[in-house]
Amino acid sequence: MEKIMGLKSLWEAFRAENPKVRIRDAAKQLDTTEAELLATSTGETVTRLTNDFQEILKSVESLGKVMALTRNDFCVHERKGVYKNVTFSGPMGLAVNPDIDLRLFMMQWSSAFAVDENGRKSLQFFGKDGEAIHKIYLVETSDVRAYNTLVKAFTAADQEEPLLIQKDKKVAEEKPDHEIDVAAFQEKWLNLQDTHEFHGLLRKFGVTRTQGLRLAPEGHAVAITKESLKAVLHKASETDLEIMVFTGSAGCIQIHTGLVKNLLQTGPWFNVMDPDFNMHLREDxxxxxxxxxxxxxxxxxxxxxVFDQSGEIIVQFFGKRKPGIPENEHWRLMVNEIAVISR
Known part of the structure; x- marks a missing residue:
């Protein structure tokens, strides 16, 4: 408790001096975690929820339209819609809808809170490392009464239970290229039958994702420029081409399928600012x-x-497609044309 009170005072002083700094960035500056900072307001603007994450997510449909937010350090993905069709098979979950489309990895989920920030109500979920996995915000048309009912149903009996934070993050070490059976790796790549098999391919040969791209079969992975990426998104906007945007945290991948229309550069951030979909990509x-x-x-x-300096994936873009249906030919032609120009 003493530690929490000390962090609470530190957090209050920091906010007073830095009112515009977001809690995720503040946690890094204060050498703590977002979950720990949030927990200092338990009993005031924050309510600790039980770890019945699956049941909480299944109950979110009752709130009506909400805004789902999933992010990593360099990309924020916000999508408005109704949570429906939330299902689980063991620790793996899905929410497959035209608007709220999620892939859930529940083994990473560790704590949950209901938060009321000056009237802006949300459900926030965190991983074992104290970093945000997924957040759900009420919007103007959400059912506040249903939200209050949900929070009451899942309020944890012990509001002061300490968070168990595991900060040690293992960084995958890349094997030297000469230790990889490149010919066999490329052959297996060429025989893929589903995009979901790609993760297994990387694991089988012990390669990191960016290493795998470097060692890909001829013509199957080409480095392009940031300007080319933006050119693709602008072209998709101009031609009303529906695309898919995947952004992930440690325990959730969130997908937007549809148009990207209003593109905006704000300092180092490249943004999509549409009514039901926002993306904020840290270009630098x-x-x-x-x-x-x-x-x-x-x-x-x-x-x-798109990858960061550590080889971690930031965001992925595809043409709109579903299993059993070939990808959109307009997407394929467009990205290949722009990639050729960029080289």
């Missing part, structure tokens, strides 16, 4: 951008994948 954190082609049973699937 981008270390590499790749045009990637993966074979599937439905033909080649083409993506643009």
């Amino acid at each position: 954190a981008i270390a590499s951008v790749w045009l990637v082609k993966k074979p599937t049973a439905d033909g080649i699937v083409t993506s643009i994948e």
Whole structure:
């Protein structure tokens, strides 16, 4: 308790001097975590929820339209819609809808809070490392009464239970290229039947994602520029081409499928600012951008994948598609044309 009170005083002093700094950035500056900072307001603007994460998520449909937010350090993905069709198979979950489209990895989820920030109500979920995994904000048309009912149903009995934070983050070490059976790796790549098999391919050969792109079969992974990425998004906006935007945290991947219309540069941030979808991409954190082609049973699937300096994926872009249907030919032609120009 003494530690929490000390952090609370530190956090209050920091906010007084830095009112515009977001809690995620403040946590880094204060050498703590967002979850720990949030917990200092328990009993005031914050309510600790139980760890029945699956049941909480299944109950969110009752709130009506909300805004789902998933982010990493360099990309924020915000999508408005109704939580429906939330299902789980063990620790793996799905919410498959035209608007709220999520892939959930519950083994990473560790704590949950209901938050009321000056009337802005939300449900916030955090990982074992104290970093935000997923947040759900009420919007103007949300059912506040249903939100209050949900919070009451899932309020934790012990509001002072300490958070168990595991800060040690393992960084994958990259094996030297000469230790990889590149020929076998490329052969397996060319025989992929589904994009979801790609993670298994990387694990099988012990390569990191960016290393795998470097060692890809000829023509299947091409480095392109940040300017090319923005050119693709501008072209998609101008031609009303529906695309897919994937952004992930440690325990959630959030997907937007549809148009991207209102594009805006604000300092280092490249933004999509549409009524039901916002994306904020920290452009100066981008270390590499790749045009990637993966074979599937439905033909080649083409993506643009964006990485930071540590080789962590920031965001991915695809043409709109569903399993069993070939990817949009307009997307494929557009990204290939722009990639050729950028080289």
